[in-house]
Each structure stands twice: as structure tokens, then as C-alpha cells.
Amino acid sequence: MTIEKTHSRRSILKGGVALGAAATIPNMFYINHAWAQDVVYDGGTFDAGGATINVAEWGGGWEEFVRKGLTDQFEKDFNCKLNWDSSFPWFPKFVTQGAKDPVYDVANWNLPNLMQTNAAGDFFLTTEEIKANVPNAADCWDFAFASGAGVTWAYQPYVYAYRTDRGAPINNFRDFFAARFANKRGTYATENGLMHAFFMATAKEFGKDQYDMEAAFKALEDAMPMKISEFTFNMLSLLERGEVDVAVHIEGEALTLKKQGAPVDIWEWDSKPILTQTKTISRYSEPMQKKLALALLNRTLSPDFLEPFGEEFLWRPTNGKAAMPSALAAEGATNTPDAVSAYWVPDWDFFVENKADITDRLNQIFGL
16 A cells, blocks of 8 residues: 655645744643543543534435444443534634634545645644554554544545446546547546546556646546536436446446446556545544544444445445455455555645646636
8 A cells, every 4th residue: 555645845834834833832821721631542432421522424325324323322322412514515614613612523524625624724633643542443554544634434446437338348547538438438527526536647647646737637638528527426327328438436336336237337547546534533622522533433443334334335444354345345356455555545735735726727628
């Protein structure tokens, strides 16, 4: 497993300024704040006395499953209540309320939004702090800690979903750009994270590395016209109706269409970037809420939750002791050190720093 990340001179200088400013504040300034107290969690249950923990996570069928499979029992075991908010995005809420008065104790993220928030302030525990207090984190693959600010608990490889009744199968990243798919290929609008990952994977394929923006711009411009979708479920509809023959997608969702009998298959990008689900714990939550957050994350990382969740949504577990979802295992997927060694997390710090320029240029290319 490789984690591809660089830090620009500007980001290093910003970090140095922040650290320098923090170092000038006397320790006595913090001593009377509840969040200054050390919180230690060892993996066991405890009585939270009816405390409420604020959680940010996706809604709909996702929320329904997680409540039944995880949090309903968690509330009983720890004598607590979850206040669940699914009204994404989280970034403006964190920034508006401030790090010292966190709007959420636990939040679930895709990495671009997490890295944007993490760069804006001292909001979250580091991965090292989490490892010290979340026993199940010890069983997770190294890439689960790539963000430095949370733990990735589930992931999916990026793939091309393609129709099997429209010629030769896909077996190369550049097949998407082939002339036979002119006006029959699909990707996403510039606010969708799949487009962000596709941009960096395209830069890596056609240029020097994932940072070669000009190479990606040229390749995508040459691929026009393309069908541009806002969401993955809409892209599946376009694929099912035959309006696109090949589309940027993620493994689990695309395989659901195949399972339903549509003439569709997938090809995993050979550069092997991954889409992730990552949970953070707010640094300045009250001690009881922080301890509950650590306990909830520990249960999230357990095979007892990851395995049924994977069966339902076809997300792969980052815990090396969890079984791969049976539908993915049938496709040859395994949860072993060799199997995960080639996966990498795109450098979302780089993307966030350059997002405005990338978005403007892509909107011009797409005619948006």
C-alpha cells in the first residue's frame, strides 16, 4: 500500500505558523476547559449517564442500516443517545461554529471534504491519538490512516462500468478515451468527488504523476463530448438505458447493476486509487462525548459491523480481520496484505489547494 502525498512550501509554511502561534499560548490558558482533560478508552462498555453524542453521517438507506446494525445497540450498551445529522456538507458547519465548540463529535467523510476542513483549523484528533484509544484500529491496513485526521473504515476501488453488448471489453485505462466511445462515455460534474479522483488518475496515466494537471486537462478535452452526470446513481441509469457505453464509477454500486442482470461489467483502474469512508473525532468535544466517539469508532471498525455492512452495500473493509463481502469475493477480491498493497489514496491536500483552478478549467472543457 502506498500513500501518495506531497506538501507544498505554502502548506508547510502555514502549518509552521499555526504551530508557532500555538506554542506562544501558556498552558494555563487551557487548564479550566473540559476538553483539556485527557480521555482514555480501552475498548470496553461504560455508562454514559444518558449523554448525547452528535453524529454527522449519510442519511436514507445508509442511516437506516447503520442504526439497525450498529448505533441502536450502541445507545443501549452505553446508555447514551445519538443526534444524527445527514444534512451534508459538514465543512461550513464546522468552520462557522469553530474548533473549540464542535458541531459534531463524530463525522463521516469522503476525503476531499475532510482535508478541506482539516486545513481550516484544529478540529480533529490525529490518527496517532485515535490509534492509542481505539483497539480495533490496530487491525486496519496502513492506508486507513492516510488522512492523518481520522480512520478510513471502508473503501471501494474506482472502476469503469461498461456495457458488455457494445464491442470489446475494457481492459486498459485509456480504453475510456478510445474513438469508439465518442459521445458514449460518462463522467461527472466538477463538484463530484469521482471527477476529482478521475482527474488525478488521468494526470497519472497521461502525464508524469497525479499532479500533472496539464496532461489531465488535455486528455479530458480530447475525450469530449462526454455525458456529464451529477451523481453515480444517475450514471447507472444512463448506462442501463444505453445512453453511455462506458462510465467512471465505483466498484460496489456498478456491480449492483450487474447483479440485477443488466449487460454490464466493471474494470478496476490499473493505477488502483480508492474511494474511502473516513470517520473523525472532534478534538474539543466534551470528555464524555469524546469517550463515546472513541467507542463508536471502535465498534465501526469491528468485523461484527463491517461484514454485514459490506454485504449490504459492497464496501470493502479496512480491517484485515474482516471478511470480504461475498459478492466481491465471487469477483476475486480478497482482504490480504498482497491484495491491498497496490492501492493508494490520492493526494487530496494537493487537490484542495488547486481545486478552484481545476474546477474553472474543467467547467470550460465541459461547457458548464
